[in-house]
Amino acid sequence: MKKKFKFINPLINTLKPYVPGEQSLDSSTLKLNTNENPFSPSPKVKEAIQKCLLKKATLLRLYPEPESDSLKKALAKYFKLRKNSIFIGNGSDEVLAFCFMSFFAGRGVLSMPDITYSFYPSLAKLFGVSVETFPLAHNFEIDLSQIPKASNSIVIPNPNAITGLMIDKKKLIKYVLNNPNKLFLIDEAYVDFGSYSCIPLIRDRICENLIVVQTFSKSRSLAGLRLGFCVGSEELISALTDAKNSFNSYPVDRLACSAGVAALGDREWFKSSREQIISNRSFLTEEFTRIGFRVIPSKGNFLLISHRKANAVNLFEYLMRKKVLVRYFKHGRLRNWLRISIGSLESCKKVLSLLKDKLC
Amino acid sequence: MKKKFKFINPLINTLKPYVPGEQSLDSSTLKLNTNENPFSPSPKVKEAIQKCLLKKATLLRLYPEPESDSLKKALAKYFKLRKNSIFIGNGSDEVLAFCFMSFFAGRGVLSMPDITYSFYPSLAKLFGVSVETFPLAHNFEIDLSQIPKASNSIVIPNPNAITGLMIDKKKLIKYVLNNPNKLFLIDEAYVDFGSYSCIPLIRDRICENLIVVQTFSKSRSLAGLRLGFCVGSEELISALTDAKNSFNSYPVDRLACSAGVAALGDREWFKSSREQIISNRSFLTEEFTRIGFRVIPSKGNFLLISHRKANAVNLFEYLMRKKVLVRYFKHGRLRNWLRISIGSLESCKKVLSLLKDKLC
Numbered sequence: 052m053k054k055k056f057k058f059i060n061p062l063i064n065t066l067k068p069y070v071p072g073e074q075s076l077d078s079s080t081l082k083l084n085t086n087e088n089p090f091s092p093s094p095k096v097k098e099a100i101q102k103c104l105l106k107k108a109t110l111l112r113l114y115p116e117p118e119s120d121s122l123k124k125a126l127a128k129y130f131k132l133r134k135n136s137i138f139i140g141n142g143s144d145e146v147l148a149f150c151f152m153s154f155f156a157g158r159g160v161l162s163m164p165d166i167t168y169s170f171y172p173s174l175a176k177l178f179g180v181s182v183e184t185f186p187l188a189h190n191f192e193i194d195l196s197q198i199p200k201a202s203n204s205i206v207i208p209n210p211n212a213i214t215g216l217m218i219d220k221k222k223l224i225k226y227v228l229n230n231p232n233k234l235f236l237i238d239e240a241y242v243d244f245g246s247y248s249c250i251p252l253i254r255d256r257i258c259e260n261l262i263v264v265q266t267f268s269k270s271r272s273l274a275g276l277r278l279g280f281c282v283g284s285e286e287l288i289s290a291l292t293d294a295k296n297s298f299n300s301y302p303v304d305r306l307a308c309s310a311g312v313a314a315l316g317d318r319e320w321f322k323s324s325r326e327q328i329i330s331n332r333s334f335l336t337e338e339f340t341r342i343g344f345r346v347i348p349s350k351g352n353f354l355l356i357s358h359r360k361a362n363a364v365n366l367f368e369y370l371m372r373k374k375v376l377v378r379y380f381k382h383g384r385l386r387n388w389l390r391i392s393i394g395s396l397e398s399c400k401k402v403l404s405l406l407k408d409k410l411c
Numbered sequence: 412m413k414k415k416f417k418f419i420n421p422l423i424n425t426l427k428p429y430v431p432g433e434q435s436l437d438s439s440t441l442k443l444n445t446n447e448n449p450f451s452p453s454p455k456v457k458e459a460i461q462k463c464l465l466k467k468a469t470l471l472r473l474y475p476e477p478e479s480d481s482l483k484k485a486l487a488k489y490f491k492l493r494k495n496s497i498f499i500g501n502g503s504d505e506v507l508a509f510c511f512m513s514f515f516a517g518r519g520v521l522s523m524p525d526i527t528y529s530f531y532p533s534l535a536k537l538f539g540v541s542v543e544t545f546p547l548a549h550n551f552e553i554d555l556s557q558i559p560k561a562s563n564s565i566v567i568p569n570p571n572a573i574t575g576l577m578i579d580k581k582k583l584i585k586y587v588l589n590n591p592n593k594l595f596l597i598d599e600a601y602v603d604f605g606s607y608s609c610i611p612l613i614r615d616r617i618c619e620n621l622i623v624v625q626t627f628s629k630s631r632s633l634a635g636l637r638l639g640f641c642v643g644s645e646e647l648i649s650a651l652t653d654a655k656n657s658f659n660s661y662p663v664d665r666l667a668c669s670a671g672v673a674a675l676g677d678r679e680w681f682k683s684s685r686e687q688i689i690s691n692r693s694f695l696t697e698e699f700t701r702i703g704f705r706v707i708p709s710k711g712n713f714l715l716i717s718h719r720k721a722n723a724v725n726l727f728e729y730l731m732r733k734k735v736l737v738r739y740f741k742h743g744r745l746r747n748w749l750r751i752s753i754g755s756l757e758s759c760k761k762v763l764s765l766l767k768d769k770l771c
Contacts, residue, residue: 056646056650057592058514058518058564058594058620058646058647059513059514059518059646059647059650060512060513060514060515060516060517060518060650061517062516062517063512063513063650063653063654064650066653066654066657067657068652068653068654068655068656068657069656069657069660070656071474071477071660071661074473074474074475074476074477082473085474087472087473087474088472089472090472091471091472092471092472096471097464100460100464100666101461101464104457104460104461110635111451111452111456111632111633111634111635111636111670112447112448112449112450112451112452112632112633112634112635113434113442113447113634113635114431114434114445114447114628114634114635115434115634115635115637116434117431117434141501141659141662142659142661142662144658144659144660144661145658145659145662148658148659152420152423153419153420153423154418154419154420155420156420156422157420157421157422158418158419158420170660173656173657174657174658176657177654177657177658204418232417234418260418268474272471272472273471273472274471274472274473274474274475274661275470275471275472275473275474275475275664275665275666276471276664276665276666277475277661277662277663277664286416286418286419287418287419290419290420290423290424292428293423293426293428294423294426294428294537295428296428296429296430296533297426297427297428297429297533297534297536297537298504298505298508298534298537299501299502299504299505299508300429300431300504300530301431301502301504301634301637302501302502302505302637303637304635304636304637304664304666304667305635305636306460306635306636306664306666306667307664307666310471
């Protein structure tokens with residue numbers, strides 16, 4: 052064994068890579084385990100890709116725009132930002148990777164909540180970042196007063212990736228403003244399902260110690276195309292761009308870039324699909340509560356639930372036998388909880404009915 | 412300034428990012444500067460993407476296969492390899508990045524030719540890899556005897572990215588076999604235009620100290636879709652996969668993956684387009700020689716040329732004024748040379764005619 056591994060960077064042999072939710076399933080499985088959007092993306096996305104193929108099929112032979120400028124321009128218009136405060140990547144996971152590489156590595160201690168998106172610790176390990184976690188409150192809320200004084204950087208998902216809870220807006224802004232020497236990365240992957248964005252703090256040049264990350268995978272229904280972005284001061288974005296151009300010059304392909312522009316342009320689709328998800332979330336919250344679940348009040352497209360009498364792992368396995376896939380976390384305080392993505396109304400009713408059969 | 416940069420990893424402030432060839436041009440410009448394929452990709456690529464959109468538009472909402480398994484399966488069949496000896500990435504630049512991270516970082520000195528793909532030094536800097544270059548011979552060939560004895564790893568593009576020269580097959584294989592303690596990364600981005608691949612050395616388990624990188628950007632005409640891959644022993648591929656899954660779990664999107672499978676399946680398109688490029692290369696080599704150029708005998712889809720009387724920078728600027736973009740390198744031994752991608756026969760004739768006007 053030793054002989055074979057002699058060619059590998061010793062650090063890489065110590066990694067604990069992120070394990071994403073199960074992806075390859077037969078089409079009869081109801082997939083509510085990775086917080087994907089239940090609706091097809093805007094029809095304008097399909098049109099934009101077809102236009103690329105019909106009018107410019109030959110263009111697939113050419114490299115794409117290195118900095119995805121046309122998508123940057125569309126985002127700048129949408130958020131009323133300057134283009135050089137935007138960075139685009141191959142999914143928000145890649146954007147997070149460049150942030151860990153550019154802002155957290157080599158800069159002391161990074162803090163994050165003890166219950167959060169499990170990809171963050173994998174990234175920290177890869178880039179040799181020292182992590183100090185801080186505990187969530189008893190009700191699972193992020194308690195900013197728990198952030199260690201010694202940390203130089205903090206990653207905060209708002210809403211939090213596992214619980215769905217958002218931080219009170221005034222409290223969060225006050226904390227960021229009161230700590231100008233700490234760099235905050237706010238991961239807003241789920242922001243469009245009922246929370247608020249911190250992008251205006253960057254747009255209005257109120258904070259320079261802030262990076263906001265968003266994705267097209269959730270509220271724009273483009274997980275299959277890999278598009279994410281972040282917003283920050285020109286200096287921070289320039290550092291990310293240098294890191295990217297030393298790693299991979301053209302990370303976003305031509306079709307994904309066009310699809311992103313089209314998705315951003317369809318405000319009607321966006322409004323109606325997220326309203327439907329919020330409405331389905333309310334329906335499920337009420338119904339789950341009625342049959343004895345504790346439900347964390349989520350602002351994401353998912354619910355974290357725990358039953359007062361039934362064991363989470365049994366419910367998880369029961370649902371899997373019924374071809375419904377949800378997420379079950381083995382660790383610590385979450386070991387009796389399930390996370391269920393908000394599907395279409397039909398899917399929500401199906402899960403509910405299965406759980407009622409089991410529990411009532 | 413200092414205040415603003417305090418949030419940035421000090422290493423990132425020292426990077427010298429790769430600068431790719433100019434990409435955004437009006438459509439009247441003839442683009443022969445980044446070795447793109449002059450032909451549209453296989454029509455089967457377009458069909459595959461349209462099929463994804465028509466039959467499964469809804470699937471764009473779902474994350475793609477984390478390891479691009481369907482493309483891996485197609486590559487395994489094509490090269491008669493096991494699936495676990497293949498790693499797929501978002502362009503071969505990303506594959507190279509993961510190789511530098513997983514095999515070259517933390518493992519001593521990396522050697523590379525002094526004249527080669529200028530992305531390698533950027534990657535080395537990003538991952539803190541010590542580089543020792545070795546000089547090309549006077550005729551620009553890679554002279555393996557020049558590789559420093561102390562190096563632990565060697566990156567060799569074959570054919571070389573700037574010159575187009577390939578290394579004699581027997582010499583290369585003998586050198587790799589005679590140095591089992593050095594890890595070789597052979598970058599075969601241009602292999603399909605007349606060279607030989609070292610993949611059989613991995614397939615037949617002859618070498619464990621070898622990684623071979625290839626791309627869909629050149630001979631498959633899919634630069635716009637970002638697909639690359641490498642082949643190596645199961646242990647090496649497993650290390651790359653761990654690095655990837657700590658950085659970005661789903662780097663290749665659904666449409667690109669289907670396009671790759673379709674491109675690989677169309678052997679007729681592949682055969683005919685590369686034969687045309689090889690034929691155009693012979694035509695240009697002969698004609699350029701006739702009008703006083705020294706032409707390096709290329710096995711890539713490009714030619715490195717230098718005129719006995721005219722200055723390269725003047726020719727570069729003259730062609731640019733005529734809306735033909737080629738690559739000019741400022742540094743050292745290449746400062747009187749131009750690199751010209753092999754276009755369609757019509758494009759080749761246009762460049763030739765412009766240069767004849769200027770020189771004859």
